[in-house]
Amino acid sequence: MELKEAIMKRFSIRQYRPTPVPENIIRNIIELAKLAPSAGNLQSYKVYITKQKLAYDAPISFVVCADPEKSASRYGDRGRNLYAIQDATIFASYLQLAIVDAGMSSAWVGAFREGKIRSLLKIPDNLKPIVIITVGYPAIEKSDRRRRSFEEIVHQEQMNSS
Numbered sequence: 001m002e003l004k005e006a007i008m009k010r011f012s013i014r015q016y017r018p019t020p021v022p023e024n025i026i027r028n029i030i031e032l033a034k035l036a037p038s039a040g041n042l043q044s045y046k047v048y049i050t051k052q053k054l055a056y057d058a059p060i061s062f063v064v065c066a067d068p069e070k071s072a073s074r075y076g077d078r079g080r081n082l083y084a085i086q087d088a089t090i091f092a093s094y095l096q097l098a099i100v101d102a103g104m105s106s107a108w109v110g111a112f113r114e115g116k117i118r119s120l121l122k123i124p125d126n127l128k129p130i131v132i133i134t135v136g137y138p139a140i141e142k143s144d145r146r147r148r149s150f151e152e153i154v155h156q157e158q159m160n161s162s
Contacts, residue, residue: 006100011145013105014056016136021060025102029135032098036090039083044071045091045130048121055109058134063117064092065127088130095133105138 001009026049038044048063055061066088071079092108099106109132117129 001101003097006097010096010100011105011142012107013136013138013140013142014107014134015139016056016058016105016134017139018057018059019137021104021135021137025104026060029095029098029102032101033091033094036087036094038087038090039071039079040074042070042074042079042083043087043091044068044079044084045088046127047091047095048123050121052120054117054120054132054134055112056107056134058107058136060135062092062095062133062135063121063123063129064088064095064131064133065123065129067127069126084128085130088128092131092133099133099135103137104135106136107134108132109134 030047030049034043044067046065046067048065050061050063051059052061054063066084068080068084071084071087073079075083096106096108112129112132114129117123117132123129
């Protein structure tokens with residue numbers, strides 16, 4: 001699948017079929033996503049994979065966590081407070097595109113009870129859960145994809161002609 005096609009096909013799906021996701025496909029998704037860029041190539045994130053129903057009755061969920069201290073080891077406070085979170089979110093975005101490439105859908109779940117997820121998956125204190133990506137085969141088809149116009153989201157610098 002071409003990148004443009006994966007981007008165009010990606011939708012947030014909140015209704016999944018109960019079809020299990022094969023382990024080899026999960027591995028392939030992770031292998032693709034870990035090619036995401038990261039600050040200093042530190043890849044300061046971890047992903048927890050669970051079949052527990054964290055959201056939307058998805059057959060699989062990825063909980064992407066930042067590893068702030070890994071990034072801080074090279075970049076200090078900026079790595080701890082920013083780069084590790086950026087690394088985790090870039091990885092999560094690549095996950096979503098790899099999921100589309102595998103013929104499935106996902107949803108980005110940013111609103112969750114961190115303490116509950118941390119306890120449920122035994123996530124250590126040195127990691128910070130950033131996002132849950134639910135994964136599975138969609139039970140419905142989506143087509144509405146309204147987005148703001150180019151002019152609404154882009155500010156172009158005005159160049160002086162002098």
